[in-house]
Amino acid sequence: MSGCCSSEPANALRAEFLKARIYDQVRCDLERIERALQRHLSSSVPLIEVVGRYIVNSGGKRLRPLLMILSARLCGYQGDQEVDLAVAFELLHAATLLHDDVVDNAEIRRKNPAANTIWGNPAVVLIGDYLYSQAIRTTVCYKDLRILEVFSATTSRIAEGEVLQLIHSDDLETDEAAYMEVITRKTADLMTAACQIGAIFAGAGPQEESALRDYGHHLGIAFQLTDDALDYVGSVGELGKPVGNDIQEGKATLPLIHALGRAEDGQRDLIRSAFLSEAPLEREQIEVIQKLVLDLGGVDYTFQKAAHHLDRARSNLGIFPESPAKSTLLDLADYVLCRRS
Template sequence: MSNVVNLSSDRSRSSSAFEDLHRLVAADLAAVDQTIIDRMASPVPLIPQLAGYLVSSGGKRLRPMLTLAAAQLCAAEGDRQVRLAACVEFIHTATLLHDDVVDESDLRRGKASANAVWGNQASVLVGDFLLSRAFQLMVADGSLRILEILSHASAVIAEGEVLQLTTANDTETDEAAYLQVIESKTARLFAAACQIGAVIPGRPMAEEKALEQFGLNLGIAFQLIDDVLDYSAKQEKLGKTVGDDFHEGKITLPVILAYRRGTDEERTFWRRVMEDLDQAEDGADLAHAQALMIRHGSLDDTVKRARHYGDRARDALAIFPESAVKTALSEIVEFCIERAY
């Protein structure tokens, strides 16, 4: 089935926005990559092998880029932001390893997932290793405030994972519960990645909170679009097969809206395919789910929700003076909404 939502209206501009941000932080980002390589070293060969496989598998490094850009926005000096951006990437990579085990995913960014290659036990344990490396970097930095922010984010991410388990396959999940899951699982690390950019140079609390809100709302918008893409993007664009969330029975906003707006017959369909996971192997049920989402506007409305949070993210930057990095951060919001990997 072809894409059911057109997210390509301004791809060239959004792609340019990512390139602009990348260019502004390129030197520090290269140092982040070297720090990651150095900190993945271990006398146990499987650890750098598995961790390196995932780290090098095509991720855009968006979260560490946000840390570097936020620090630049706040006129941070020195290289603390490099080590802390690496810390953010380690936390993110560890959650990906754990996510793929929980979700029993076979693909990650278009490649075989680490758990598909090395098994669940190795993936979980290497994820734990990366979290430990992240905490070593936090301690070495020496800031209790940064330790507080990043350790809190790590705890909230774990809570979000558990919360998602309680909503999985439950068609009665409402929008508030869904938003709590994505704020915890995705947006909280975005928020922390940006917030510490203000802590590094000791900027006022108002700037710290502004960057936290920027990251939080950007992260919510990012995940909303991810959940739309699961029903609209081709594998080569997104890096995973269409309908992964559908086949796992994940209750995302497009499902919630289509279920609420549907007829009794349609809600019976949703309960069968999402709660009972009784799905046709020929893809007919996925195609029907996509058709219902189009009929009830649930994909379009999810994109509209993402734009709302994107606007809130941009508004949070208002207290900062105009600069190239502020412009790049503002425009990266559109990249996250319009992206089509």
């Protein structure tokens, strides 16, 4: 395995170090994002405020708004008018989380009860719609048609990605190409858009815009790959949701897809019967599959692929001169692979 993930303890230390350095750089921005977020969640309908605050306050790291702000700054923007636009990405993200919880019938989200288990599916569907509309409305306020084109095209692609993921659920025939298509749309595209829109907002040229778009794309892919790998090796405490969640929910992610391709018949049957089980899996069954996927190299392969995408993300920043924003975007790329939560 490449990069910072070669040794567990060294890796954990490096993650802590990177996290601290990133937080030092973005503390002010995070506070601005929080204030703007709370403002955008206000509604004349109290239930919307309650559920909206619950989902956005449930431990999100504000990665998408930060990407937008840092991208704008990397392209020379020095003002403070970008924060509402940045928040639109978090609102959209929160809307997709609410709908995801309904779709997955989730019980836990980031260590807390999923919103639908508290307020029921109807409220969560409709409040997701509200957050989605607020994201669009906020973006419209910036009166920039190119930003609106990128943002609205992204929302369509995300929705298509979510449907694609649903189609592939419980489908062990999902191959790596189909998996990559799903994670590109459902995860990477929003980070791509955040970085690209940061550039557009700052009035960057086409080369800078394209470089930041590609940075966001590869970072987003690596982010999801790491997430999916951690589902096979992380712990509940680290991830804020049960590990082995994907196999429990019938989601064929890259670690499993790769392992299946290298499995012998007996191993394949074992994986298949766990994956397709109607009954909830026992803890021990999940651990057997996790070990198998690990032994067959599915987790290593996924981390390696993530490392490769992070190399590409970093290389896209090469055209920009050194700056605090650039350092932080580079740190974020490093952190994606080391993180355990």
